[in-house]
Amino acid sequence: MEKRYEEIWKSSLAKRAGRLKRSIIRELLKVTQFPEVISFAGGLPAPEFFPTREIEEACRYLLPIKGKVMLQYGPTEGLPELKKFLAKKVRKYGVPAVPENILLTCGSQQALDLLGKVFINEGDRILITAPTYLGALQAWRLYGPEFVTCGMDDDGVIVEEAEKVLKEGPVKFMYMLPNFHNPAGVTITSERREKLVELAEKYDTLIVEDDPYGELRYEGKDLTPIISLKKERVIYLATFSKTLTPGLRLGWILAPECALSKIIQAKQGADLHTGTFVQYIVNDLCQRGILKAHVEKLRKLYKERRDVMLESMEENFPKEVKWTHPKGGLFLWVTLPNKVDTKKLFEEAKKKKVAFVPGFAFYPYEGGKNTFRLNFSNTPPDKTREGIKRLGKLLKEEL
Numbered sequence: 001m002e003k004r005y006e007e008i009w010k011s012s013l014a015k016r017a018g019r020l021k022r023s024i025i026r027e028l029l030k031v032t033q034f035p036e037v038i039s040f041a042g043g044l045p046a047p048e049f050f051p052t053r054e055i056e057e058a059c060r061y062l063l064p065i066k067g068k069v070m071l072q073y074g075p076t077e078g079l080p081e082l083k084k085f086l087a088k089k090v091r092k093y094g095v096p097a098v099p100e101n102i103l104l105t106c107g108s109q110q111a112l113d114l115l116g117k118v119f120i121n122e123g124d125r126i127l128i129t130a131p132t133y134l135g136a137l138q139a140w141r142l143y144g145p146e147f148v149t150c151g152m153d154d155d156g157v158i159v160e161e162a163e164k165v166l167k168e169g170p171v172k173f174m175y176m177l178p179n180f181h182n183p184a185g186v187t188i189t190s191e192r193r194e195k196l197v198e199l200a201e202k203y204d205t206l207i208v209e210d211d212p213y214g215e216l217r218y219e220g221k222d223l224t225p226i227i228s229l230k231k232e233r234v235i236y237l238a239t240f241s242k243t244l245t246p247g248l249r250l251g252w253i254l255a256p257e258c259a260l261s262k263i264i265q266a267k268q269g270a271d272l273h274t275g276t277f278v279q280y281i282v283n284d285l286c287q288r289g290i291l292k293a294h295v296e297k298l299r300k301l302y303k304e305r306r307d308v309m310l311e312s313m314e315e316n317f318p319k320e321v322k323w324t325h326p327k328g329g330l331f332l333w334v335t336l337p338n339k340v341d342t343k344k345l346f347e348e349a350k351k352k353k354v355a356f357v358p359g360f361a362f363y364p365y366e367g368g369k370n371t372f373r374l375n376f377s378n379t380p381p382d383k384t385r386e387g388i389k390r391l392g393k394l395l396k397e398e399l
């Protein structure tokens with residue numbers, strides 16, 4: 001395009017568009033698309049486990065009898081039967097939900113964006129763990145908050161650090177990943193969940209509980225969600241991306257009605273409503289018990305993949321390297337001695353045809369230089385063994 005046209009587009013951009021950055025991570029990860037590279041980088045579920053046949057059957061069954069409604073516009077709030085199903089499902093975990101508290105979204109990513117739109121003013125302090133989910137940072141950066149951080153250990157967020165941040169000044173909300181954190185793989189213990197709620201009460205703030213992985217638990221017992229401890233202060237996010245398929249783009253928000261009404265208005269402006277077709281299909285899979293059976297199957301398959309990765313790391317990684325042992329989810333987090341820069345290490349890994357995500361990507365400003373994230377769900381056991389061997393060799397050379 002001629003320069004003068006480019007100029008006019010550029011000078012017409014809103015000020016906030018300047019906050020949108022090209023993702024370095026996308027550039028870095030381009031290499032992972034080559035078939036010879038064993039990539040532990042993406043956050044993808046395993047496509048070979050997708051319930052394709054079940055989805056096909058649901059389409060065949062539903063279209064002749066429901067075609068006229070499932071291809072039509074629908075309510076912004078979402079399909080009433082599905083909302084009812086979800087409310088009943090989470091009530092089993094002690095979450096006091098009714099359908100009126102639920103909004104279906106285009107994945108949890110849209111939920112994060114809508115929360116940004118509705119709640120974040122420029123300069124608001126948002127308390128996050130460092131590292132945290134990269135997509136939340138991307139969604140919220142546009143609204144100009146200041147991210148304030150606290151650390152994590154094997155028991156999840158370090159609540160003393162969270163309190164220190166809260167003492168320093170008001171926080172709009174705390175963004176917490178209760179189960180099998182992305183990227184860290186850790187789970188917040190029950191005691192710390194209670195403490196978070198106490199802190200929210202003491203410092204009069206709110207909690208966003210983002211839980212895409214909770215159902216993918218491979219050992220131990222389900223823990224009570226934070227929202228069950230104090231529903232008045234918590235917005236809970238969940239998604240079908242990891243339990244069914246991400247391509248469906250279906251997630252949901254559970255929130256107090258007074259907050260949800262504004263979020264619904266924001267969603268109306270964004271996309272009117274989430275795809276009716278997809279909601280009918282997923283509702284059918286939920287009502288006929290297919291989702292439940294599929295999640296049980298995934299738990300077994302992903303557990304095997306996690307175990308293979310952990311065993312291979314044990315065999316191949318030098319002893320100075322530490323990593324988390326996730327009880328579920330898709331990721332684990334590796335910490336190397338301070339002197340190692342994993343962004344540079346990534347370049348070396350590329351030469352050995354293996355990939356991970358360097359940890360800096362999950363920090364809002366800086367940090368995580370000597371860390372990286374590994375995904376275990378998307379690689380079959382044999383490839384995982386080979387990839388971890390390559391990585392182990394590289395780490396031994398490096399250290």
Ligand SMILES: Cc1ncc(COP(=O)(O)O)c(C=O)c1O
Pocket residue numbers: 043106107108109110133135177182210212238239240241246250251
């Ligand atoms: C913590 C967390 N929140 C939200 C999302 C977005 O998921 P969805 O596919 O539902 O938009 C992801 C996806 O990886 C995630 O890890």
